[in-house]
Amino acid sequence: MQLSRIERDLEVQQIGLEVCRIEDVLKTAVSLCSESIREKGIDVNLSCDTDLSGRFDATLLEQAAVNLLDNAIKYSPEKSALYVEAIRVDHEIRICFRDQGMGIAKKHLPRLFERFYRVDKARSRKLGGTGLGLAIVKHIAQAHGGSITVESELEKGSTFTLHLPV
Numbered sequence: 001m002q003l004s005r006i007e008r009d010l011e012v013q014q015i016g017l018e019v020c021r022i023e024d025v026l027k028t029a030v031s032l033c034s035e036s037i038r039e040k041g042i043d044v045n046l047s048c049d050t051d052l053s054g055r056f057d058a059t060l061l062e063q064a065a066v067n068l069l070d071n072a073i074k075y076s077p078e079k080s081a082l083y084v085e086a087i088r089v090d091h092e093i094r095i096c097f098r099d100q101g102m103g104i105a106k107k108h109l110p111r112l113f114e115r116f117y118r119v120d121k122a123r124s125r126k127l128g129g130t131g132l133g134l135a136i137v138k139h140i141a142q143a144h145g146g147s148i149t150v151e152s153e154l155e156k157g158s159t160f161t162l163h164l165p166v
Contacts, residue, residue: 015143020058022086022093023048029065030084033073041079044069048086054093054166056144061164064140065095067133068160072099076157088166092146095162103154112150113138137162 023046030037030044037044065084072082076099083098104112115135134148137160141148145165152158 015057015060017055017057019053020056020061021050022052022054022061022095023050025056025058025061026065026084026086026095029062029069032062032066033069036070036073037082040073040076042073042076043079043081045081045083047084049088052086052088052093054164056164060140060143064137064162065097067137068097068162071133072097072101072158072160075099075101077101091165093162093164093166095164096159097161098157098159100157103156104150104152104158105154106152109150109152113148 026046026048030046036042069082069084076082080100082100084096085098086093086095088094113134115132138148141162141164146163149161149163150158151161
């Protein structure tokens with residue numbers, strides 16, 4: 001999914017909102033990442049109420065979830081665990097992606113969602129990617145009237161949380 005298309009659709013408010021179950025979106029995203037999950041021996045733990053739903057663009061949410069899962073897988077050690085939890089808190093759905101990876105230094109957190117920003121350029125070249133994944137996630141969240149936040153601790157891992165109003 002191209003960032004420019006998401007930005008254009010956001011400007012003209014053309015995202016396709018429909019009632020969708022969050023569990024279905026997350027299961028599809030995990031399925032789309034299944035090869036890299038299997039290759040690294042990652043244990044994905046998905047926790048989501050089956051009736052958790054809202055009016056969202058399911059394709060865009062899947063893209064955001066795939067981008068967040070892909071990053072978590074790339075930066076996690078082999079045979080580690082990845083936790084995906086979706087809950088409703090007041091008037092929003094929070095979808096948390098928590099890994100046991102290397103973590104991100106606090107100095108990088110404010111710029112993490114900028115286009116082309118990379119924490120470690122050498123490691124990024126080795127692992128691939130364009131530096132657009134988190135910028136795309138941010139735009140998808142904003143297109144839904146939401147946001148994305150991150151908490152991270154070096155050597156312990158990171159938690160990325162999508163906040164989506166319902």
